[in-house]
Amino acid sequence: MARRFSVARNADSCGEVNLGNLRRFIAVAAIAWASLSVASEPKPFGSPATHGYQPIGVDEKGIWAESDETERELKNSKLLVRDEKLTAYLNKVLCREVGSERCTAARIYVVRQPFFNASMYPNGMLTVFTGALIRFRNEAQLAAVLGHEFGHFEARHGLLGLKSRRNTASWINWLTVISIGAGQYQDYRTAFWGNHYRFSRDQERDADFRGIRDMGTAGYRTLNASQIWSGLRSEDDATATARGVKSLKDSPQGLFASHPMNAERMTYLADEAVKVGVGNDFDGAAEYEAAISHLWPMLIDDQIKLNDFGGSEFLLASLATNGWTGPLLYARGELYRARGRATDVQQSALFYRKATGMPDAPAQAWRGLGLALARNGDRPGAKPAIDEYLKRNPQAGDKPMLLMIAGEAQ
Numbered sequence: 001m002a003r004r005f006s007v008a009r010n011a012d013s014c015g016e017v018n019l020g021n022l023r024r025f026i027a028v029a030a031i032a033w034a035s036l037s038v039a040s041e042p043k044p045f046g047s048p049a050t051h052g053y054q055p056i057g058v059d060e061k062g063i064w065a066e067s068d069e070t071e072r073e074l075k076n077s078k079l080l081v082r083d084e085k086l087t088a089y090l091n092k093v094l095c096r097e098v099g100s101e102r103c104t105a106a107r108i109y110v111v112r113q114p115f116f117n118a119s120m121y122p123n124g125m126l127t128v129f130t131g132a133l134i135r136f137r138n139e140a141q142l143a144a145v146l147g148h149e150f151g152h153f154e155a156r157h158g159l160l161g162l163k164s165r166r167n168t169a170s171w172i173n174w175l176t177v178i179s180i181g182a183g184q185y186q187d188y189r190t191a192f193w194g195n196h197y198r199f200s201r202d203q204e205r206d207a208d209f210r211g212i213r214d215m216g217t218a219g220y221r222t223l224n225a226s227q228i229w230s231g232l233r234s235e236d237d238a239t240a241t242a243r244g245v246k247s248l249k250d251s252p253q254g255l256f257a258s259h260p261m262n263a264e265r266m267t268y269l270a271d272e273a274v275k276v277g278v279g280n281d282f283d284g285a286a287e288y289e290a291a292i293s294h295l296w297p298m299l300i301d302d303q304i305k306l307n308d309f310g311g312s313e314f315l316l317a318s319l320a321t322n323g324w325t326g327p328l329l330y331a332r333g334e335l336y337r338a339r340g341r342a343t344d345v346q347q348s349a350l351f352y353r354k355a356t357g358m359p360d361a362p363a364q365a366w367r368g369l370g371l372a373l374a375r376n377g378d379r380p381g382a383k384p385a386i387d388e389y390l391k392r393n394p395q396a397g398d399k400p401m402l403l404m405i406a407g408e409a410q
Helices: 019-036 057-075 084-098 139-154 157-181 189-218 223-243 262-276 285-304 309-319 326-339 344-356 364-376 379-392 399-409
Strands: 107-111 118-120 125-129
Touching: 057 107, 057 125, 057 157, 084 107, 084 139, 084 189, 084 285, 118 139, 125 139, 139 157, 139 189, 139 223, 139 285, 157 189, 189 223, 189 262, 223 262, 223 309, 285 309, 285 326, 309 326, 326 344, 326 364, 344 364, 344 379, 364 379, 364 399, 379 399
Parallel strands: 107 125
Antiparallel strands: 118 125
16 A cells, blocks of 8 residues: 655744755755656566567566576586486476476576575576475475466566565655655655565465466365475474474564465465365375485485484474385484484484385495494494495495495404
């Protein structure tokens, strides 16, 4: 809602008006008003997902050019996960989610960052953080996030956000000049920036609804969209409990929050799933597990380095709802060995040993077992475990160090 304001002189507070000051005020106000005047330009129309689409107008061309530069930098970044097989799978899921014609406008990149995040830029670049990959339970949850990001792209939320930020700054500057000239300075920043961030939250909700509607059309189980946010809330609880502090999952984010709270998203997405139809029962858990299994050691290593034992333990347990697999047992061993409390290393050796007995055990499970046993003083047991790991992974980067440990064990 627009805020009313007046520049009329208040006789009781301002006294007599100085003609020179008034002229200077009018001149400065005119300059400020001129700064708001932007030459009219063609309004973008149609979907940017249309084949061969080109940006329309100065603003859209500018934000596309900026996104193109960001994409060029990402292609040369050490954080980029260069995995053609994984990228092909993500493209396949996106095309199922939004349709084979619309998805061709997107280019997906996986970024090695252990946080839950994904972004889509105005030029069609879509980035997915590895921290999101480890938290998805199935393909349907992946599709929900990809559909959400594609919704931002197709609705041109990036462009609209740019215009909102620019208009907000301009109005604040102009009204500040007016209020100073009238002798009644007002700070408009909180009100106007608060309105901008409310606009940002509305964009997030719109993208959520676009994504879940596409999920229904694609045949995914739509309740998975809500379950993403309930899972993140539970992870916040586990983190807080392990650290002995109060969970902040439901603490108000304030006026300048750019996204709705997780509890709100969990609720309205569950309601929307009922409207869209929850009869679609495809989750794609097996398909998703097969697609990211080869990344598991990297994902686990990055997660453990966050030094969040409670959140990581919860994450592994939630992934093991259908039983502890070799990779999950290995991951749990890594988690306990990294924390390193009095009994943790012994506990980690038990997890590693269980993992090596599973048919899907990763080679790294033998490495972890050897290191845990060596640290526990079980030298005779450490050597065969390390030897088995090097047999399975002869090009290991830490081979010299492991050979030294195995030699000491012998």
